[in-house]
Amino acid sequence: MYSPLFFSPSPSSGELSEAEAYHIARALRGRPGMELFVTDGKGNCIKALLTGVTPKKATFEPLETLSVYKRPYRVRIAVAPTRKPERNEWMLEKLVELGVDEISFIKTTHTHLESFSRVVNRDRMEKIAVSAMKQSGQFALPEIKIGTNISELIALPGKGDLFIAYVPEQNTAPVLHQAATESTDALVLIGPEGDFTPEEVTAATSAGFQPVSLGPTRLRTETAAIAACLAIHLAR
């Protein structure tokens, strides 16, 4: 895709956001007649023609709706956030680049955070997701959930394959990209730096979550989330 991709929550309005208008006016020196692509972040993309552009407002005329490949499986990552906001943001950016449908920042016993909102800021996360979606030429934003307790998620995990990134003492967990062989949805639980408690692991496995390894080395939380996301795609 060589024409730039823009985001508009409602493309039928024929108008880009002010931030996008500024970008197209200043950085891209857009002129009426310029071709662009506009996604609604819900899996759709249209080809359009820029009709008017100022640093504050950009309007377009839809030309045609693109036929877009829709991934036949949903990728869901549930991860305990780390203590550093920038690491959580970097993780979300990478997950969106790789392709993810749901990112859930969960609370676990060992998630020692006086304030979840200090390390996971929804506004920033949503902006980062839009930017990463456009940058990687995708058309769907992930659902971002913040603050679900792991027990709630284990109780109501949703449909599809369920995995927990945990290697038991005896080291007998299969590698995720080999365990995730169905073309169904997949949800992977990634624990905090202090790991899951034995009770959490038992609750998860009893509810059908399969323990999996993410590779040969011990990974930080944010690296594990990325490895899990990639493994699910590589398994298809």
Added chain:
Amino acid sequence: MYSPLFFSPSPSSGELSEAEAYHIARALRGRPGMELFVTDGKGNCIKALLTGVTPKKATFEPLETLSVYKRPYRVRIAVAPTRKPERNEWMLEKLVELGVDEISFIKTTHTHLESFSRVVNRDRMEKIAVSAMKQSGQFALPEIKIGTNISELIALPGKGDLFIAYVPEQNTAPVLHQAATESTDALVLIGPEGDFTPEEVTAATSAGFQPVSLGPTRLRTETAAIAACLAIHLAR
């Protein structure tokens, strides 16, 4: 590994670095008699006993050499650095966590950097590598190369399987984790944000580099490097 892992370039000296001494004295409140592990970053690890500890100096007595699993294949990532130092540093940290033997920051035609050293600082990279090695419980530091020109690397790539992260127009490149099936060394070339030039691709393929895809989406340089490293491990 529950005892902390420390790094000493020469464990036979029986002494940790001053930074490690400070950490063991203050953060871990180490006392003589405490068990610790010390790696030389060259693939070896010993179990040792702390014999003396102040915030400036920590000494230890080696107890035994651990039998360490040595990966039977080398993972080499050659990547054009991005313009932001922090992204290059994250990338290196993640590569070390995942397990990597050589990280080469290469110059390509589209690597528009007035100064390579501004975006890749060797001292910082080496510190980050040591930290990530210890954090992930590994015992070998990667070789870090800075500034090799892609043409030099293509001319003298070294032994093993050679890959270039590049998907030709007709979209017929295999996915890396399926292409990399041998237990030999593997070198993957990752291009800059502006991609490889057609000449670079031709030179690489003529020299035996196989074009590979890293997954279903378009990835930023640093994400591609991480995806490539993971794919090589998952292929074993």
